[in-house]
Amino acid sequence: MALGFLGKWFGGKRGDSPALDEVRAELDRLAAESPAFAAPLKWLRELLPELVPDAAGVSCPPLDPAQARDKLTSGVPLLRGEEVAVDPKMFRRRWRRACAALEALQPDAATKVLDDALKSGRLDPAALVEAVVAGRPEDVRLRAEELQLDPGLTMTLLRYTLFPSFTALAARLAPLREGTAWERGYCPTCGSWPLLGEFRGLDQSRFLRCGLCADGWEVPRLWCPYCGGRGHEQYSFFHVEGEELKWRAAVCDACRGYTKMVATLSALPPEALLVADAATLHLDLAAAGRGYTNAPT
Ligand SMILES: [Zn+2]
Ligand SMILES: [Zn+2]
Numbered sequence: 001m002a003l004g005f006l007g008k009w010f011g012g013k014r015g016d017s018p019a020l021d022e023v024r025a026e027l028d029r030l031a032a033e034s035p036a037f038a039a040p041l042k043w044l045r046e047l048l049p050e051l052v053p054d055a056a057g058v059s060c061p062p063l064d065p066a067q068a069r070d071k072l073t074s075g076v077p078l079l080r081g082e083e084v085a086v087d088p089k090m091f092r093r094r095w096r097r098a099c100a101a102l103e104a105l106q107p108d109a110a111t112k113v114l115d116d117a118l119k120s121g122r123l124d125p126a127a128l129v130e131a132v133v134a135g136r137p138e139d140v141r142l143r144a145e146e147l148q149l150d151p152g153l154t155m156t157l158l159r160y161t162l163f164p165s166f167t168a169l170a171a172r173l174a175p176l177r178e179g180t181a182w183e184r185g186y187c188p189t190c191g192s193w194p195l196l197g198e199f200r201g202l203d204q205s206r207f208l209r210c211g212l213c214a215d216g217w218e219v220p221r222l223w224c225p226y227c228g229g230r231g232h233e234q235y236s237f238f239h240v241e242g243e244e245l246k247w248r249a250a251v252c253d254a255c256r257g258y259t260k261m262v263a264t265l266s267a268l269p270p271e272a273l274l275v276a277d278a279a280t281l282h283l284d285l286a287a288a289g290r291g292y293t294n295a296p297t
Pocket of ligand 1: 188211213214
């Protein structure tokens with residue numbers, strides 16, 4: 001896989017982002033190269049222009065600096081226990097738009113039932129947001145299973161639906177995070193597990209990145225975000241042949257958790273996280289094949 005647009009994001013300075021057209025052309029190229037992942041890559045290609053931070057239709061909890069510091073020093077994400085109200089009309093519009101885009105690419109029953117589940121009220125936007133903010137993504141998966149929806153697809157659809165709102169919230173709350181250390185595996189802002197991690201800069205410091213709000217936090221290199229285990233004996237890396245300089249999976253043999261890691265010079269912008277995730281679906285497959293999961297319960 002050539003670096004192409006990724007070279008700009010992954011090796012570039014902040015602000016040196018590729019144009020949207022370039023990114024979309026690259027996603028097309030990746031889809032042509034990897035037919036097995038063509039649908040998810042093209043799905044993201046379609047939605048990418050809409051996945052930018054959007055503060056309209058979501059309420060930001062009125063946290064003050066002292067409250068924020070208390071929460072963070074106790075290991076509580078900023079949004080945990082706060083009321084995060086996402087406008088249900090906007091939620092429905094984004095969900096349905098994402099379903100329609102996927103259905104156009106992959107006209108099968110799995111997409112239609114996702115659309116129907118929301119339309120019929122069997123999936124409730126407020127309950128989905130509440131489960132995420134409460135740190136219970138497994139509730140979303142269980143509900144999806146009850147409704148005979150694909151749990152992985154449901155989680156990705158939920159991420160695409162909420163990403164504009166949660167990235168906007170994280171940007172608003174960023175000043176409250178400054179100066180307080182965070183040594184947990186889950187996101188300090190929204191509490192989600194990391195979508196991937198970065199080995200950032202020349203010293204290759206390790207940062208985890210949230211796939212819902214795009215927040216990032218520094219962690220030790222040989223440390224498992226899921227169980228807190230550390231050291232070479234239980235924590236290691238694997239890669240697909242020829243990709244060791246770009247993509248790796250960090251795996252824990254104690255809890256069987258894994259995190260995809262990418263090499264970057266600086267923090268990836270929010271939308272680049274989604275692109276990096278879609279470009280490394282083969283690594284998820286390889287990790288699953290070895291018995292690792294990134295959805296701990
Ligand atoms: Zn987050
Ligand atoms: Zn672990």
